[in-house]
Amino acid sequence: MRLAVTNVLFICNANIVRSFMAERIFNGRLERLSINGVSASSAGLLDMNGAAADTTARQILAEHGIDDEGHVSRLLTEEILREADLVLTMEMSQLQKIETLYPEFAGGRRVLKSYLPDYDIHQGDIADPYRRSLFHYRLCFAEISLSVEAMIKCI
Numbered sequence: 001m002r003l004a005v006t007n008v009l010f011i012c013n014a015n016i017v018r019s020f021m022a023e024r025i026f027n028g029r030l031e032r033l034s035i036n037g038v039s040a041s042s043a044g045l046l047d048m049n050g051a052a053a054d055t056t057a058r059q060i061l062a063e064h065g066i067d068d069e070g071h072v073s074r075l076l077t078e079e080i081l082r083e084a085d086l087v088l089t090m091e092m093s094q095l096q097k098i099e100t101l102y103p104e105f106a107g108g109r110r111v112l113k114s115y116l117p118d119y120d121i122h123q124g125d126i127a128d129p130y131r132r133s134l135f136h137y138r139l140c141f142a143e144i145s146l147s148v149e150a151m152i153k154c155i
Contacts, residue, residue: 005155008040009084010112011094015044015073017057017130017137018090022112022144028066029152038155043080045097048073054130060141081105088112088151090144091125113143115150 010022019042026040050072058068074080081087081102087109089095095111113124126143129136 005085005108006038007083007085008038009080009087010040010042010090011045011076011087011098012042012090013044013094013128014046014048014051014130015042015075016048016051016071017054018126018128018140018144019044020053020071020073021057021061021141022088022090022148024061024066024068024071025141025145026148026152029148033152035152035155041080041084043074043076045076045094047075050074056129056134056137060137064141078102078105081107086110090128092121093125112147112151115147115154117150 008026010019010026012018023040023042030038053068053071053073061068076098081098082105084107087098087105087107089098089109089111092111095109098105098109111124113119113126126140126147127136129140
């Protein structure tokens with residue numbers, strides 16, 4: 001299935017770990033593939049007042065040669081949502097919250113991990129590694145990377 005998208009929006013709770021990492025992984029991969037006309041941004045469901053990206057998330061991105069500089073969290077708004085062609089959440093509960101808060105939003109929306117061929121709705125969340133071990137951050141990075149790779153094949 002091919003997607004006709006130009007603006008992808010990744011969403012998680014605070015926009016300091018998972019959606020931030022997904023945005024940077026996605027944009028970095030598009031750049032390496034020389035895919036133009038598509039870009040990603042990210043937002044969170046919690047107002048973190050422009051908090052900086054989590055330092056461990058930044059470390060993991062830097063280890064993989066992905067830009068980790070300059071991110072500040074932003075709260076999801078109706079305007080941000082309207083600009084997106086495709087909205088991807090890290091958890092099913094986040095998707096449900098968006099559907100509740102913005103029922104009029106008609107754009108595409110789904111859980112990021114749903115692009116994986118072995119996706120199971122009962123195990124479809126990308127767990128939040130915030131304040132957990134480095135292992136959890138690496139696992140989160142791997143799940144996001146694999147999901148993004150599968151998603152890019154649909155563009």
